[in-house]
Amino acid sequence: MKQMKTLGFMTLLLAMSSLFCACNDDETAPITLKDREDTTIQLIYPSMDDTGYGFPLQGGDGNYAAKSSDEKVVTAKMISSIDLQLKVVGLGETTVTITDQSKNSLILHIIVDYQTENFVVRIHDIRIKGEGLTGEEEKSIQEEYIKTIPVKVGGGYQFIFTDRANNKGKAVIYLNEFGKEGKETTFEIVEVDNKFFPESFKRGYEILIDDEKRVFNLGRYISLTRLNVPVALMEDITEKVKKEYPKTEGVCTFQVVTNK
Numbered sequence: 001m002k003q004m005k006t007l008g009f010m011t012l013l014l015a016m017s018s019l020f021c022a023c024n025d026d027e028t029a030p031i032t033l034k035d036r037e038d039t040t041i042q043l044i045y046p047s048m049d050d051t052g053y054g055f056p057l058q059g060g061d062g063n064y065a066a067k068s069s070d071e072k073v074v075t076a077k078m079i080s081s082i083d084l085q086l087k088v089v090g091l092g093e094t095t096v097t098i099t100d101q102s103k104n105s106l107i108l109h110i111i112v113d114y115q116t117e118n119f120v121v122r123i124h125d126i127r128i129k130g131e132g133l134t135g136e137e138e139k140s141i142q143e144e145y146i147k148t149i150p151v152k153v154g155g156g157y158q159f160i161f162t163d164r165a166n167n168k169g170k171a172v173i174y175l176n177e178f179g180k181e182g183k184e185t186t187f188e189i190v191e192v193d194n195k196f197f198p199e200s201f202k203r204g205y206e207i208l209i210d211d212e213k214r215v216f217n218l219g220r221y222i223s224l225t226r227l228n229v230p231v232a233l234m235e236d237i238t239e240k241v242k243k244e245y246p247k248t249e250g251v252c253t254f255q256v257v258t259n260k
Helices: 002-028 135-148 238-244
Strands: 041-043 053-058 066-069 072-076 083-088 092-099 106-113 114-130 154-165 168-174 183-191 202-210 212-220 231-236 250-259
Touching: 002 168, 041 083, 072 092, 092 238, 106 154, 114 135, 114 231, 135 238, 135 250, 168 202, 212 250, 238 250
Parallel strands: 041 106
Antiparallel strands: 053 083, 066 072, 066 092, 072 083, 092 106, 114 154, 114 250, 154 168, 168 183, 183 202, 202 212, 212 231, 231 250
């Protein structure tokens, strides 16, 4: 009986020792972002509300303080015992340093830029609807109007939301190769209703190209030869084609794209 009591006492001591070590490890662990390893944070300018961005912290002794090295880019403060709040002020890069009373520290690299969408063109295609068209007419439309696509395969589009509140900004068109010799213009997000092509989404990019406003709206590119359904930029050119081929009901060019 005495031996059993001794074993029980030893077990209790071991458990208390393990608990003490675990607590001590938590207090001396480095300061990190919770559920995030990357210390480079990209934020979008301008912010659409005043709530800022929240990042929970862990490690250290828990007595955190935060400071931004450039408050013209981002401000930083603790809004609870573990929650860091970053507020976007302007474009640029800065660092935010989190410290505690035990002299532990964490440095975050903050990049603030405009919301940007990049599309690289992978495939050209054209879809034609018109029961009154002959096979020869459809072939002619196919060959002639697929050439109206402004960007070659391998080229692409970059949409930079410099006026995010109004869904518009600067567009860069890469006619031949994405990232090289871009042509700057403007764009605006518009709503599109394409009755002939139900795979079309409502979101469209109205781009000024050579003094002409052209609308490319996102949609699904459905192909019998592809198992996956990629995204395409679609342009409804029905009215242009009808001038030459009056029996045309619907013509749409497709630029199958991937995100860059």
